[in-house]
Amino acid sequence: MTAETKKPFKRISQETIQEVLDVSILDISEQLGHSPRRSGKQYAIFCPSPNHGSERTPDTYIEPYKNIFKCFGGGGCGCGGNSSIAYYSWTENGEYDPKKHFLSSVKGVAALMGISLKYTDGSSEKATIAPVKRTKVYKPKETEPRDDGECDRLYRSFLSLCPIRAHHYEEWKSRGYSNEEIKLFGLRSVPNKEELQDILQSLHQQGFDLKHIPGFSQRASKSAEGLVWEWSINATDGYFIPVRNEIGQWYRMRIRRDAGKPKYIWFSSYDNSDDTSCEVYLLRRYGASSGAPLNITVPTNVVQNWHVGDSIQDYFSTDTVISTEGEHKSQLSANILQTLVDGVPGVGNV
Numbered sequence: 614m615t616a617e618t619k620k621p622f623k624r625i626s627q628e629t630i631q632e633v634l635d636v637s638i639l640d641i642s643e644q645l646g647h648s649p650r651r652s653g654k655q656y657a658i659f660c661p662s663p664n665h666g667s668e669r670t671p672d673t674y675i676e677p678y679k680n681i682f683k684c685f686g687g688g689g690c691g692c693g694g695n696s697s698i699a700y701y702s703w704t705e706n707g708e709y710d711p712k713k714h715f716l717s718s719v720k721g722v723a724a725l726m727g728i729s730l731k732y733t734d735g736s737s738e739k740a741t742i743a744p745v746k747r748t749k750v751y752k753p754k755e756t757e758p759r760d761d762g763e764c765d766r767l768y769r770s771f772l773s774l775c776p777i778r779a780h781h782y783e784e785w786k787s788r789g790y791s792n793e794e795i796k797l798f799g800l801r802s803v804p805n806k807e808e809l810q811d812i813l814q815s816l817h818q819q820g821f822d823l824k825h826i827p828g829f830s831q832r833a834s835k836s837a838e839g840l841v842w843e844w845s846i847n848a849t850d851g852y853f854i855p856v857r858n859e860i861g862q863w864y865r866m867r868i869r870r871d872a873g874k875p876k877y878i879w880f881s882s883y884d885n886s887d888d889t890s891c892e893v894y895l896l897r898r899y900g901a902s903s904g905a906p907l908n909i910t911v912p913t914n915v916v917q918n919w920h921v922g923d924s925i926q927d928y929f930s931t932d933t934v935i936s937t938e939g940e941h942k943s944q945l946s947a948n949i950l951q952t953l954v955d956g957v958p959g960v961g962n963v
């Protein structure tokens with residue numbers, strides 16, 4: 614019997630895969646000629662999927678900070694992901710199935726970025742173009758939010774100082790909320806810059822510490838003496854919807870935006886103050902991520918009698934938990950069904 618000599622299977626090295634993974638979505642989008650346009654913290658492009666069909670406005674968003682992209686055109690076609698590899702595959706194949714598209718996409722990104730392919734057997738394939746200059750993929754450090762009770766006290770004081778704009782009030786009314794419910798649920802408009810300055814001053818005078826409360830962080834600006842840090846919030850328009858935990862504390866907040874997609878986002882912030890390569894306008898410190906928690910939604914008559922700190926089980930017993938999308942829908946369905954509803958956050962958190 615003769616031993617068969619098996620040719621070793623040639624694989625792309627982990628080193629090359631990592632190099633390709635380190636390519637930002639923004640960079641590969643530019644290399645693919647999609648001309649991403651900056652709007653605020655995001656970049657807008659037309660959907661990269663060839664299956665999407667024609668669009669009048671660019672409705673796919675790249676968030677460079679989180680290195681994610683998602684199509685919202687016509688409600689979204691499913692195109693989205695969190696790597697340059699996925700982005701490339703959506704562009705080439707109109708989908709991304711790692712089993713089918715990973716290898717060809719790694720090679721595609723490498724070719725466009727001038728990355729040479731190294732193989733596990735020691736061989737390599739030199740890139741045909743010079744390495745393309747890359748922007749860094751930012752990775753903010755994970756900061757734990759303060760405890761729920763501290764978030765609750767701060768959010769309640771903060772919201773009590775926030776305005777109620779006429780168009781928001783009309784919207785809440787048209788959704789069927791009474792004045793009492795608007796107050797009870799803590800709905801408030803996002804303050805503008807001038808209003809925010811007064812609110813922040815008032816919170817400081819009341820002795821509140823804003824560090825590591827999701828949504829709050831300090832922003833940097835350049836001055837002759839170096840960086841200047843100022844407190845700010847990670848919201849520009851729309852209104853706040855407090856999110857309750859199981860003991861009734863307002864421990865997180867959602868924002869219903871006036872414009873832009875998605876409509877509902879988390880009130881969240883980050884800390885990347887140790888990132889020396891970050892552009893100044895993106896620098897933040899003392900922020901904290903909201904995560905993506907569940908919202909405990911119960912009928913209005915239960916909220917009215919629900920003392921903060923008491924478990925919802927003391928007021929309301931049910932085995933049924935219904936999942937709905939979006940904060941209003943869950944509140945309204947709770948009132949109709951008189952059932953505890955776990956509000957599952959709506960589309961994405963881009």
Ligand SMILES: [Zn+2]
Nearest residue numbers: 660665684690
């Ligand atoms: Zn699309």
